[in-house]
Amino acid sequence: RKEVEQDPGPFNVPEGATVAFNCTYSNSASQSFFWYRQDCRKEPKLLMSVYSSGNEDGRFTAQLNRASQYISLLIRDSKLSDSATYLCVVNPLSGNTPLVFGKGTRLSVIA
Amino acid sequence: ETGVTQTPRHLVMGMTNKKSLKCEQHLGHNAMYWYKQSAKKPLELMFVYNFKEQTENNSVPSRFSPECPNSSHLFLHLHTLQPEDSALYLCASSPTLTPGRETQYFGPGTRLLVL
Numbered sequence: 125r126k127e128v129e130q131d132p133g134p135f136n137v138p139e140g141a142t143v144a145f146n147c148t149y150s151n152s153a154s155q156s157f158f159w160y161r162q163d164c165r166k167e168p169k170l171l172m173s174v175y176s177s178g179n180e181d182g183r184f185t186a187q188l189n190r191a192s193q194y195i196s197l198l199i200r201d202s203k204l205s206d207s208a209t210y211l212c213v214v215n216p217l218s219g220n221t222p223l224v225f226g227k228g229t230r231l232s233v234i235a
Numbered sequence: 236e237t238g239v240t241q242t243p244r245h246l247v248m249g250m251t252n253k254k255s256l257k258c259e260q261h262l263g264h265n266a267m268y269w270y271k272q273s274a275k276k277p278l279e280l281m282f283v284y285n286f287k288e289q290t291e292n293n294s295v296p297s298r299f300s301p302e303c304p305n306s307s308h309l310f311l312h313l314h315t316l317q318p319e320d321s322a323l324y325l326c327a328s329s330p331t332l333t334p335g336r337e338t339q340y341f342g343p344g345t346r347l348l349v350l
Contacts, residue, residue, distance in 0.1 A: 156337075156338070158338050165323070166343070167325055167341040167342060167343050167344050168278070168341050170338055170340070211278075222266075222280065222329075222332060222339075223329075223338065223339055227277040228277065
């Protein structure tokens with residue numbers, strides 16, 4: 125099982141739609157989780173951290189399911205500007221191992 | 236912006252050239268990273284430095300040589316590169332490598348083309 129696994133997509137959705145991405149991770153000891161957004165030919169930027177109780181930031185909601193070892197990102201009322209690649213990131217918290225990045229899920233919001 | 240700068244932003248070099256990429260962070264962080272991202276591929280971690288000491292070399296060819304003179308600066312020296320080394324090279328920093336909610340912040344990257 126890969127350390128961090130995401131559906132590569134692409135997800136093509138109309139403006140205003142709700143879309144959800146899932147990400148699974150293999151290291152059950154992982155404690156910290158993040159979603160990054162990467163626009164085409166740009167650097168990844170932190171979108172939000174994922175807390176154990178789940179958290180919301182405007183139209184974005186992140187959830188963590190420790191039992192099943194997956195995290196999710198829900199985007200409501202999609203905007204054209206949400207089109208990007210969304211990276212799932214896990215902190216394995218073992219020694220000096222840095223963050224583990226998923227391959228990303230591509231989202232295209234269509235007018 | 237993120238407080239992590241990279242120069243140059245674009246670089247074209249021949250296979251016999253020697254060049255260096257520079258990264259500087261203004262966030263007071265102690266850990267710095269080099270990543271490679273080829274077209275339509277995921278991020279590949281290359282090197283990790285924590286308090287100026289290299290803690291990880293992810294089987295990177297010796298034609299890539301990192302240097303970290305202090306916690307704020309990171310260099311990637313390039314020599315005799317191959318066309319397949321063409322990619323976006325991203326620098327990132329984080330407060331430390333210790334467990335917690337800390338995450339990484341990326342610079343804008345250097346887009347490298349090897350001819």
